[in-house]
Amino acid sequence: MATSDKLIQVQDLCKHYNHGALHALDGVTVDVNKGDVMVVIGPSGSGKSTFLRSLNLLETPTSGSILFDGVDITKKKYKDETGKTVKLNIDIHRQKMGMVFQHFNLFPHMTILDNMTLAPIQVKHMSKGLAEEKAKGLLARVGLEDRAAAYPIQLSGGQKQRIAIVRALMMEPEVMLFDEPTSALDPEMVGEVLSVMKELAQAGMTMVVVTHEMGFAREVGNRVLFMADGKLLEQGPPEQIFGNPVHPRLKDFLSKVL
Amino acid sequence: MITIEGFQAAFKFWMLFRDGLICTLCLSALTVLFGFILALFVALARMSKFWPLKALATVYVEVLRATPMLVQLFIVYYVLLAGVQLPTFRLFGIIPFERFFPGVIALSLNSAAYLSEIIRSGIQSIDLGQTEAARSLGMTQFQTMRFIILPQAIKNILPAIANEFVTIIKESSICYTIGVQELMFAANSVKTAIYSMGEPAIIAACVYFCLTFPTSKIIAYFERRMRRGDKR
Numbered sequence: 001m002a003t004s005d006k007l008i009q010v011q012d013l014c015k016h017y018n019h020g021a022l023h024a025l026d027g028v029t030v031d032v033n034k035g036d037v038m039v040v041i042g043p044s045g046s047g048k049s050t051f052l053r054s055l056n057l058l059e060t061p062t063s064g065s066i067l068f069d070g071v072d073i074t075k076k077k078y079k080d081e082t083g084k085t086v087k088l089n090i091d092i093h094r095q096k097m098g099m100v101f102q103h104f105n106l107f108p109h110m111t112i113l114d115n116m117t118l119a120p121i122q123v124k125h126m127s128k129g130l131a132e133e134k135a136k137g138l139l140a141r142v143g144l145e146d147r148a149a150a151y152p153i154q155l156s157g158g159q160k161q162r163i164a165i166v167r168a169l170m171m172e173p174e175v176m177l178f179d180e181p182t183s184a185l186d187p188e189m190v191g192e193v194l195s196v197m198k199e200l201a202q203a204g205m206t207m208v209v210v211t212h213e214m215g216f217a218r219e220v221g222n223r224v225l226f227m228a229d230g231k232l233l234e235q236g237p238p239e240q241i242f243g244n245p246v247h248p249r250l251k252d253f254l255s256k257v258l
Numbered sequence: 259m260i261t262i263e264g265f266q267a268a269f270k271f272w273m274l275f276r277d278g279l280i281c282t283l284c285l286s287a288l289t290v291l292f293g294f295i296l297a298l299f300v301a302l303a304r305m306s307k308f309w310p311l312k313a314l315a316t317v318y319v320e321v322l323r324a325t326p327m328l329v330q331l332f333i334v335y336y337v338l339l340a341g342v343q344l345p346t347f348r349l350f351g352i353i354p355f356e357r358f359f360p361g362v363i364a365l366s367l368n369s370a371a372y373l374s375e376i377i378r379s380g381i382q383s384i385d386l387g388q389t390e391a392a393r394s395l396g397m398t399q400f401q402t403m404r405f406i407i408l409p410q411a412i413k414n415i416l417p418a419i420a421n422e423f424v425t426i427i428k429e430s431s432i433c434y435t436i437g438v439q440e441l442m443f444a445a446n447s448v449k450t451a452i453y454s455m456g457e458p459a460i461i462a463a464c465v466y467f468c469l470t471f472p473t474s475k476i477i478a479y480f481e482r483r484m485r486r487g488d489k490r
């Protein structure tokens with residue numbers, strides 16, 4: 001596979017807490033290719049969130065590197081195309097990585113429309129009219145066009161998470177990161193969020209999804225990573241991970257969740 | 259001794275109390291305004307990762323909270339602003355600026371120390387997920403503060419800020435010691451005219467009470483209503 005297909009290259013990524021006593025991430029190396037729907041599974045505390053949050057530097061890795069579009073975003077400076085050394089602006093890279101959180105993190109003091117248009121207007125200097133038009137289009141796509149003027153508190157959990165997804169999409173990211181997007185939802189609302197994610201995957205969006213929804217991993221994912229104790233223990237297509245697991249920790253984990 | 263005649267005599271000087279009241283209100287309002295702006299910077303400095311800035315802000319807050327207001331007022335008036343030639347006009351034709359201004363500065367410096375702690379706790383009470391969501395959308399630290407954190411924090415601390423306003427109304431009375439013609443100064447002037455301090459002091463107390471008591475009640479009312487709104 002050509003290098004240009006690699007969107008994110010993670011090299012020997014480590015994250016230590018408590019002065020090195022705790023290895024939340026312990027040497028993870030993996031590539032995310034364009035169009036991948038990569039599902040990360042593993043027991044609680046295995047470092048899945050830390051891995052995902054390192055990708056857009058919400059966590060600062062202790063060591064290792066993350067190449068995004070060929071630029072090592074863990075370094076303060078990098079060389080551009082002309083070979084000039086320039087200062088890394090993490091905000092620009094974060095614009096290209098949408099993130100969806102377990103607890104939605106909508107802005108409670110703003111309407112749904114303002115939640116969606118704030119960053120495009122302030123960060124990308126999009127005109128208000130254009131941003132609102134775009135937001136309404138996305139709201140229609142997730143069946144919430146009538147909630148534009150509502151406040152987050154007036155929405156159900158499933159609706160909030162769908163809004164969080166389209167809010168991230170407003171920035172036209174190259175990759176979407178999901179950290180247990182359905183774990184805080186009542187069971188009857190899980191489906192509506194997963195179906196939005198499935199549509200997104202079918203539209204060709206590159207996605208990294210931490211989830212306990214094994215059905216989603218099997219059906220939508222093209223690659224599954226299994227993590228335990230901060231290590232990437234096994235990876236492969238879903239048929240292989242679920243049908244023919246090798247590592248005893250993975251076998252043990254699957255016997256508990258399936 | 260307090261007598262009916264004493265009150266009658268004191269009330270003849272009602273315009274002194276009126277001017278004093280205007281001065282007290284101006285003093286308090288400007289103090290809240292300047293104090294708040296300064297407090298915002300102090301609060302941000304205290305949360306800064308740049309340690310000299312953080313240390314400076316911490317020292318500021320601790321020193322101002324650990325020394326008496328009266329001492330701070332004297333230091334501002336007799337030390338900091340001693341060499342400064344302030345313009346000598348009268349605000350609204352009644353308040354001498356060269357005394358009023360040091361009073362506002364001293365009160366603002368003092369209340370900024372308290373307000374900055376209120377603002378800091380307000381900012382820190384906002385869920386970290388809000389910052390993470392904003393930053394993950396590519397917003398800068400400044401944009402996150404301005405559009406996401408501060409609007410929510412200020413809404414939460416509005417009652418505390420209003421209570422600080424009530425405190426300042428009362429504390430502003432010590433500005434009488436540097437000759438600011440606020441309410442206590444008015445009471446003292448009336449004393450000289452009627453040879454009795456009891457009646458003017460009681461009148462001043464009533465005016466302060468009429469200012470602060472309803473204000474606190476109104477704040478408490480809005481606080482209850484706002485909390486109810488949050489649960490909706």
Ligand SMILES: Nc1ncnc2c1ncn2[C@@H]1O[C@H](COP(=O)(O)OP(=O)(O)O)[C@@H](O)[C@H]1O
Pocket residue numbers: 017018022023024042043044045046047048049050051
């Ligand atoms: N801020 C932190 N301080 C200390 N330890 C942390 C911190 N964040 C995460 N950890 C630890 O790192 C490990 C991995 O956490 P996490 O990535 O959240 O796991 P997962 O998402 O797979 O449940 C856990 O042991 C957790 O307790």
Ligand SMILES: [Mg+2]
Pocket residue numbers: 048049050180
């Ligand atoms: Mg997690």
